[in-house]
Amino acid sequence: MRRALLASLALLATPALAQEAPVTSERATFRVTTFARGLEHPWGAAFLPDGSLLVTERRGRLRRVTPDGRVSAPLAGVPQVEAAAQGGLLDIALAPDFARTREVFLCQAAAVAGGALTRLITARLSPGNDGLTAVRRVLDATPAQSSGRLHFGCRIVFDRDGFLYLSTGERNERNRAQRLDDLAGKVIRLTRDGRVPPDNPFVGRSGARPEIWSYGQRNPQGLAVNPWTGSLWEAEFGPRGGDEINVIRRGANYGWPVVSFGREYWGPRISRETAGPGIVDPIHVWTPSVSPSGIAFYDGEAFPGWRRSLFVAALSEPGLVRLTTDGDRVTGEERLLWGRDRIRQVVVGPDGRIYLLTDASDGAVLRLDPA
Ligand SMILES: [Ca+2]
Numbered sequence: 001m002r003r004a005l006l007a008s009l010a011l012l013a014t015p016a017l018a019q020e021a022p023v024t025s026e027r028a029t030f031r032v033t034t035f036a037r038g039l040e041h042p043w044g045a046a047f048l049p050d051g052s053l054l055v056t057e058r059r060g061r062l063r064r065v066t067p068d069g070r071v072s073a074p075l076a077g078v079p080q081v082e083a084a085a086q087g088g089l090l091d092i093a094l095a096p097d098f099a100r101t102r103e104v105f106l107c108q109a110a111a112v113a114g115g116a117l118t119r120l121i122t123a124r125l126s127p128g129n130d131g132l133t134a135v136r137r138v139l140d141a142t143p144a145q146s147s148g149r150l151h152f153g154c155r156i157v158f159d160r161d162g163f164l165y166l167s168t169g170e171r172n173e174r175n176r177a178q179r180l181d182d183l184a185g186k187v188i189r190l191t192r193d194g195r196v197p198p199d200n201p202f203v204g205r206s207g208a209r210p211e212i213w214s215y216g217q218r219n220p221q222g223l224a225v226n227p228w229t230g231s232l233w234e235a236e237f238g239p240r241g242g243d244e245i246n247v248i249r250r251g252a253n254y255g256w257p258v259v260s261f262g263r264e265y266w267g268p269r270i271s272r273e274t275a276g277p278g279i280v281d282p283i284h285v286w287t288p289s290v291s292p293s294g295i296a297f298y299d300g301e302a303f304p305g306w307r308r309s310l311f312v313a314a315l316s317e318p319g320l321v322r323l324t325t326d327g328d329r330v331t332g333e334e335r336l337l338w339g340r341d342r343i344r345q346v347v348v349g350p351d352g353r354i355y356l357l358t359d360a361s362d363g364a365v366l367r368l369d370p371a
Helices: 002-013 174-178
Strands: 029-039 042-047 053-057 061-065 089-094 103-112 115-125 132-140 156-158 164-168 186-190 212-215 219-225 232-237 243-248 284-286 292-298 309-314 319-326 329-336 343-348 354-358 363-370
Touching (some): 042 354, 053 363, 089 156, 103 156, 115 164, 219 309, 292 354
Parallel strands (some): 042 089, 219 292, 292 343
Antiparallel strands (some): 089 103, 156 164, 164 186, 186 212, 319 329
C-alpha cells in the first residue's frame, strides 16, 4: 500500500518526461523522451524566446508546452476552424520581429460561402502567453471549394529577407495546381505585413494571382529555408508513390498533375511522363510513399554528426527521415524510428534537440536527446 503510494507520488513528480533506451543511427546515438502528451493531432509548433513551445491541435486549439513538459489549457482567441477530414488548425510561425511585436502567423482550413479554403491569419500573443488578440485574416487561398476537405497544405516560413511563404494544397482538384488565377496548389510569397511584394513573378500578368511564387504543387506540408544556401525547400505528398522534395524557385512550375512519379490509388500511372519542358524536377522522390509532412534543417549543437541534414516527418511509413545534403542537393537517406509513430512535424529546439509531433488522437511531443 505504502509502496504503491510512493510509486504514484514519483509518477506525479515527473508527469511527462519518460526516457527510453538509446537508439543508434549512422551519425549519432540518441534517446527518445516523451516531452509532452495529451495533444489531439498536433500539427504545427513554434518555440517562443522563453523556451516554451506553442503547439496547434488540428481540432482547433492552440496550447503552450513549458520547458519542463507541462501542457497549458487551450489559449483563448483562436478563431473557428473547419475541423473536418484533413482540415483544421494547421501551422504556426512567429513573425521575425516577434520579440518586439508579439505577432504570430497561423494557417487553417476555413469554412466560407461556397465551401472551404486554406486561410492565413495573424494575431498577437497576449503578454501572459494565454491568448491571441488582434486576430486578423491576411489571405484566403481562393476560390473556395465545396467538395471534400482534403489537401489544404499548409506551412508558413520566413526567409532571410523576411518574406513570408505559405504552401497551399490543390484541394484534391488536380488541375487547380496549374491554374495561375487560383491560389490552390501553390507556394505563395508575401511581405512580412501580408502584402504582395512588387517583385513576385506574376505581378501585372493578366489573369494571374500576384501572390503566387511557384505552382504545380499537390499537397505541400513541408517548407524550410536551407541555412547554408538560403534556398526554400518544400516537401509534398504524391498520390501513391511520387512524394517529392523540391527546391522552390521564383515563378517555376513543379508539374502536378502534368508530370508525376505517382500512381492512382487503384493502380495506373497519373501521367506517362515524370518530367517535361518547363517543369522543374524534384531533387528527391519517394516511391513507395513515406508521406512527408513537415521538414527541418539541422545545424544544432546537440548532434554534431547530424549537421547539414534535412529531417522529414513521415506519416504513412511512419517515422523520421534524415536526408544528408550538400548545397541544394540530397546525397543520402537514413530512416529513424521506423514503424513507430506517425510524425506530422519536426522542429529543432533552441537547445539543438529535435522535437517531433506525433499524429494521433492522443498525440505527443517526442524529444530526441543525445545519449
Ligand atoms: Ca512535381
